[in-house]
Amino acid sequence: MRLQKYRKTMYTSLQQECYEANMQLPKLGLVLFTFGNVSAVDRDKAVFAIKPSGVPYELLKPEDIVIMDYDAKVVAGRMRPSSDTKTHALLYKTWDDIGGITHTHSTYAVAWAQAGMDIPIFGTTHADHTHQDIPCAPVLSDEMIQGDYEYETGNQIFGVFDARKLSHKEMEMVLLQNHGPFTWGKTAEKSVYNAAVLEEVARMAYLTLQINPQTPRIKDTLRMKHFERKHGKNAYYGQGC
Amino acid sequence: MRLQKYRKTMYTSLQQECYEANMQLPKLGLVLFTFGNVSAVDRDKAVFAIKPSGVPYELLKPEDIVIMDYDAKVVAGRMRPSSDTKTHALLYKTWDDIGGITHTHSTYAVAWAQAGMDIPIFGTTHADHTHQDIPCAPVLSDEMIQGDYEYETGNQIFGVFDARKLSHKEMEMVLLQNHGPFTWGKTAEKSVYNAAVLEEVARMAYLTLQINPQTPRIKDTLRMKHFERKHGKNAYYGQGC
Amino acid sequence: MRLQKYRKTMYTSLQQECYEANMQLPKLGLVLFTFGNVSAVDRDKAVFAIKPSGVPYELLKPEDIVIMDYDAKVVAGRMRPSSDTKTHALLYKTWDDIGGITHTHSTYAVAWAQAGMDIPIFGTTHADHTHQDIPCAPVLSDEMIQGDYEYETGNQIFGVFDARKLSHKEMEMVLLQNHGPFTWGKTAEKSVYNAAVLEEVARMAYLTLQINPQTPRIKDTLRMKHFERKHGKNAYYGQGC
Amino acid sequence: MRLQKYRKTMYTSLQQECYEANMQLPKLGLVLFTFGNVSAVDRDKAVFAIKPSGVPYELLKPEDIVIMDYDAKVVAGRMRPSSDTKTHALLYKTWDDIGGITHTHSTYAVAWAQAGMDIPIFGTTHADHTHQDIPCAPVLSDEMIQGDYEYETGNQIFGVFDARKLSHKEMEMVLLQNHGPFTWGKTAEKSVYNAAVLEEVARMAYLTLQINPQTPRIKDTLRMKHFERKHGKNAYYGQGC
Numbered sequence: 028m029r030l031q032k033y034r035k036t037m038y039t040s041l042q043q044e045c046y047e048a049n050m051q052l053p054k055l056g057l058v059l060f061t062f063g064n065v066s067a068v069d070r071d072k073a074v075f076a077i078k079p080s081g082v083p084y085e086l087l088k089p090e091d092i093v094i095m096d097y098d099a100k101v102v103a104g105r106m107r108p109s110s111d112t113k114t115h116a117l118l119y120k121t122w123d124d125i126g127g128i129t130h131t132h133s134t135y136a137v138a139w140a141q142a143g144m145d146i147p148i149f150g151t152t153h154a155d156h157t158h159q160d161i162p163c164a165p166v167l168s169d170e171m172i173q174g175d176y177e178y179e180t181g182n183q184i185f186g187v188f189d190a191r192k193l194s195h196k197e198m199e200m201v202l203l204q205n206h207g208p209f210t211w212g213k214t215a216e217k218s219v220y221n222a223a224v225l226e227e228v229a230r231m232a233y234l235t236l237q238i239n240p241q242t243p244r245i246k247d248t249l250r251m252k253h254f255e256r257k258h259g260k261n262a263y264y265g266q267g268c
Numbered sequence: 269m270r271l272q273k274y275r276k277t278m279y280t281s282l283q284q285e286c287y288e289a290n291m292q293l294p295k296l297g298l299v300l301f302t303f304g305n306v307s308a309v310d311r312d313k314a315v316f317a318i319k320p321s322g323v324p325y326e327l328l329k330p331e332d333i334v335i336m337d338y339d340a341k342v343v344a345g346r347m348r349p350s351s352d353t354k355t356h357a358l359l360y361k362t363w364d365d366i367g368g369i370t371h372t373h374s375t376y377a378v379a380w381a382q383a384g385m386d387i388p389i390f391g392t393t394h395a396d397h398t399h400q401d402i403p404c405a406p407v408l409s410d411e412m413i414q415g416d417y418e419y420e421t422g423n424q425i426f427g428v429f430d431a432r433k434l435s436h437k438e439m440e441m442v443l444l445q446n447h448g449p450f451t452w453g454k455t456a457e458k459s460v461y462n463a464a465v466l467e468e469v470a471r472m473a474y475l476t477l478q479i480n481p482q483t484p485r486i487k488d489t490l491r492m493k494h495f496e497r498k499h500g501k502n503a504y505y506g507q508g509c
Numbered sequence: 510m511r512l513q514k515y516r517k518t519m520y521t522s523l524q525q526e527c528y529e530a531n532m533q534l535p536k537l538g539l540v541l542f543t544f545g546n547v548s549a550v551d552r553d554k555a556v557f558a559i560k561p562s563g564v565p566y567e568l569l570k571p572e573d574i575v576i577m578d579y580d581a582k583v584v585a586g587r588m589r590p591s592s593d594t595k596t597h598a599l600l601y602k603t604w605d606d607i608g609g610i611t612h613t614h615s616t617y618a619v620a621w622a623q624a625g626m627d628i629p630i631f632g633t634t635h636a637d638h639t640h641q642d643i644p645c646a647p648v649l650s651d652e653m654i655q656g657d658y659e660y661e662t663g664n665q666i667f668g669v670f671d672a673r674k675l676s677h678k679e680m681e682m683v684l685l686q687n688h689g690p691f692t693w694g695k696t697a698e699k700s701v702y703n704a705a706v707l708e709e710v711a712r713m714a715y716l717t718l719q720i721n722p723q724t725p726r727i728k729d730t731l732r733m734k735h736f737e738r739k740h741g742k743n744a745y746y747g748q749g750c
Numbered sequence: 751m752r753l754q755k756y757r758k759t760m761y762t763s764l765q766q767e768c769y770e771a772n773m774q775l776p777k778l779g780l781v782l783f784t785f786g787n788v789s790a791v792d793r794d795k796a797v798f799a800i801k802p803s804g805v806p807y808e809l810l811k812p813e814d815i816v817i818m819d820y821d822a823k824v825v826a827g828r829m830r831p832s833s834d835t836k837t838h839a840l841l842y843k844t845w846d847d848i849g850g851i852t853h854t855h856s857t858y859a860v861a862w863a864q865a866g867m868d869i870p871i872f873g874t875t876h877a878d879h880t881h882q883d884i885p886c887a888p889v890l891s892d893e894m895i896q897g898d899y900e901y902e903t904g905n906q907i908f909g910v911f912d913a914r915k916l917s918h919k920e921m922e923m924v925l926l927q928n929h930g931p932f933t934w935g936k937t938a939e940k941s942v943y944n945a946a947v948l949e950e951v952a953r954m955a956y957l958t959l960q961i962n963p964q965t966p967r968i969k970d971t972l973r974m975k976h977f978e979r980k981h982g983k984n985a986y987y988g989q990g991c
Binding site: 227 | 782783785802803804805829830833855857858860861862863864865866867889890892895896899928929930956959960
């Protein structure tokens with residue numbers, strides 16, 4: 028019992044960070060009911076915190092957040108973790124510099140994922156965040172689906188990043204065909220931010236093609252200008268802190 | 269008068285349940301004015317509670333809820349029940365394991381109903397809730413419309429479920445051509461949940477076809493994987509309670 | 510000064526009714542800034558109350574409401590009335606059984622008006638309120654526009670109702686090509702209700718044609734069934750009061 | 751230190767005006783996170799106030815607002831100004847009668863900008879504010895992008911106004927291809943108003959073409975009638991103050 032108390036103290040701030048990031052999802056209009064989850068990692072302790080499965084946001088409490096290791100084993104917590112936990116675990120294990128992951132079923136991102144298409148880079152709203160099309164990883168093979176499905180979902184993400192030579196530091200978002208988006212970032216909060224940006228970029232790209240189905244991509248110079256002014260060596264967007 | 273008091277007490281909790289489920293409709297953005305109604309059944313007493321017809325949600329009180337039997341006769345209550353009451357009654361009479369029914373005119377579900385089309389299963393948001401296309405029951409025959417219309421609406425729902433060999437336990441939603449959706453579930457609250465899910469799935473399917481009119485349905489393995497992980501024997505979504 | 514006080518008292522309740530109906534517009538999401546106005550008539554006094562021109566809703570007060578006669582002359586009030594006042598005046602003068610009028614630039618109704626098309630009757634949401642296509646009056650002739658424009662706008666409405674043999678009691682809404690909707694009803698409040706219904710029906714019809722451009726209209730029996738159950742001699746929708 | 755105090759006092763009201771106009775952007779639904787900025791000018795002091803770069807609206811305080819001169823040099827303030835500051839500076843320098851400027855990435859305006867198309871004038875909502883198509887300035891040349899990008903953005907705006915002989919007094923809005931909208935007006939508040947009008951007009955035009963891709967523009971007489979009744983010599987819209 029003393030151990031349990033110790034553990035509680037040990038993970039309290041990580042649970043709190045994870046809880047607060049999760050509570051941003053309904054506030055930003057990115058989830059209906061329980062259709063989303065956010066995790067936050069503690070690299071020193073080699074554990075991550077994740078939303079429990081199927082718990083409504085209005086009932087969620089910080090102490091409900093489950094603590095997992097990188098092999099998706101429960102370290103602390105009485106509730107069952109998100110059914111997507113293995114995907115989170117594999118991403119943390121493989122990309123050791125990310126600090127948080129968000130998964131949602133946000134409407135426009137899901138529509139592109141269901142259509143099975145990358146989101147083309149049409150403007151500076153997109154280029155301010157990443158300088159390439161947002162990739163849609165193809166649907167998993169039957170073997171992957173019938174095997175360790177959520178684990179293989181992580182592998183499918185790596186697959187599309189490898190095939191297209193994408194950097195997960197410059198492209199912090201992906202669509203999974205017939206499913207929806209995963210986003211990540213240096214913190215859990217940043218991964219939620221990216222989920223909201225992705226949804227808005229997805230909506231803008233949708234509307235753009237409805238207005239002009241022949242719309243070409245943004246030109247290279249403008250694309251890189253906007254990415255670099257925010258993320259490059261000589262970035263001058265923001266307060267530099 | 270004593271009898272009336274007894275009755276009031278007898279149905280108070282059912283009225284309350286029905287009232288609370290109805291009040292979710294405006295909160296979830298599923299109704300404009302009075303365009304929707306929810307009912308809740310008490311199987312022991314063989315009655316159901318339903319919203320009175322045409323009463324604005326901001327004026328609705330628990331004691332306004334009308335109590336009906338399965339033949340759509342008023343058992344208790346001073347107000348006129350929803351004009352769709354006979355449809356509810358027939359569904360309760362025929363499907364003896366459902367606990368609540370919701371009818372709305374939610375925007376995207378109505379659009380599919382007006383277009384007279386099933387909602388194709390394109391992704392996991394859909395498959396998490398049912399593993400088949402959401403059926404659109406064809407418009408009623410002139411005889412049915414000019415006869416006992418709301419009763420026949422129930423029969424038309426059974427018709428499409430029979431014709432397609434659908435289970436009302438696995439498919440808790442239907443569209444009626446030129447009209448709109450009905451959803452049901454183990455409780456009134458669950459039927460409202462299903463109405464919100466249907467509206468979101470309808471919106472996603474709409475957007476998907478706008479992006480790619482040739483979008484194929486989700487593959488079988490993924491479709492069944494998501495349905496089973498939430499509803500199958502070995503379901504691991506949620507807290508198992 | 511005594512006269513002025515008397516007048517104030519004389520129109521206070523009409524101003525209040527008009528004010529409250531106007532304040533419903535932003536609440537129902539039907540106006541941006543000042544793009545809309547509602548009027549309410551007092552048949553005994555042969556005057557109507559209307560929103561002053563260009564006053565933001567958050568600053569509007571009941572005493573700002575202007576009182577006009579049926580020839581669009583100011584009867585009471587210090588502010589300039591809505592620029593659309595002559596249209597309201599002519600409608601009140603000609604249709605002596607209407608009690609309120611609403612004009613908005615609500616998004617979907619305007620889109621149909623700009624497209625210059627009637628809103629086809631596709632479903633029961635529409636048929637619950639009127640049993641025909643919602644007419645789009647053609648754009649006014651140059652002579653009408655350069656003449657007494659707002660007065661002629663009223664005439665253009667009568668023109669399309671005459672040409673199609675429509676009853677303003679059964680069809681309480683119209684679109685004006687390149688402009689937007691006018692709605693009316695027994696009270697100012699009912700005219701606002703109709704403005705909200707029109708916007709929702711316009712949105713549903715838009716989505717329906719996006720899903721299936723070949724969608725046929727709702728069949729006659731169902732169309733009349735829904736209209737009659739709410740508005741016919743043996744109507745059984747609502748509480749009958 | 752006394753100098754600093756003096757300066758603070760000197761610009762306090764300008765900072766407040768700029769702050770309040772900026773805070774309208776999230777309220778009107780025109781920005782996600784920090785994707786927008788408003789500036790306000792003081793013509794007597796020949797300075798303008800602008801939002802600091804990348805500061806979330808919920809954290810923004812009036813004293814954070816940065817004071818700049820027309821050559822985009824910081825006059826007062828500890829924070830880095832908006833990355834779009836040079837565009838604002840050049841517009842103030844060149845158009846000496848404007849009082850405020852707004853830049854957003856609002857959804858529908860961006861969609862038209864990404865599609866690289868002018869917004870056609872289809873109705874009176876548009877004509878009430880300007881009597882021509884809203885121009886989309888073509889994407890900048892590579893030299894302009896790789897040179898002094900934000901300064902050249904201002905030049906690109908002048909370029910499209912010159913080429914089409916547009917008056918910045920009658921057309922207070924522009925789209926920049928692949929980027930988004932800039933709007934201006936006599937005050938900062940008016941420039942925000944114009945940003946909201948542009949977004950709504952962009953949405954209506956989008957929907958209009960979805961309903962009828964062959965929609966012609968509004969006829970000249972109606973277009974000028976609506977513009978003149980609000981902005982002409984004999985304008986009769988509003989309270990004339």
